Amino acid sequence: MKVVCTLRVNGEPHEIAIPPHWTLLEALRYELGLTGSKQGCDKGDCGACTVIVDGRPELSCLTLALGAEGRDVRTVEGLATPQGLHPLQDCFDLNGAAQCGFCTPGILMSAAALLEHNPSPTREEIKQALAGNLCRCTGYTKILDAVEQAAARLREARP
Numbered sequence: 141m142k143v144v145c146t147l148r149v150n151g152e153p154h155e156i157a158i159p160p161h162w163t164l165l166e167a168l169r170y171e172l173g174l175t176g177s178k179q180g181c182d183k184g185d186c187g188a189c190t191v192i193v194d195g196r197p198e199l200s201c202l203t204l205a206l207g208a209e210g211r212d213v214r215t216v217e218g219l220a221t222p223q224g225l226h227p228l229q230d231c232f233d234l235n236g237a238a239q240c241g242f243c244t245p246g247i248l249m250s251a252a253a254l255l256e257h258n259p260s261p262t263r264e265e266i267k268q269a270l271a272g273n274l275c276r277c278t279g280y281t282k283i284l285d286a287v288e289q290a291a292a293r294l295r296e297a298r299p
Contacts, residue, residue: 150218167205176216187273190246216245239277
């Protein structure tokens, strides 16, 4: 049995028919083709599936798709604009903050949510915001550097 679900993802409405038990991650990846959010642990431990829902980071592997109806969902595919990469994406590239890249989308989304609410986070606040995102490759230093650099760029760009 499938149910109709309307999701607003990256500013666009999508009406999809899904099994009622599907998670937001499954709907994003398998119905909408948005594969940036990674399917890692499927139990909320790794953070690779992090998306922003109504301005807050959420683990899409633990969120039912039907629970996201009527809410604003933003995925890593929604970070860049027609003008170019989001400063976080550019700074991750410049700082070598992504190695294998599997965790990167989730970390970018957690960091984006932080910077939207706190444009001048301390290094400790960045660590706290990213505490739910695991990376097995980088050792985190370059990730923290990239988030700090992106925060500075975003502050400079504000009128």
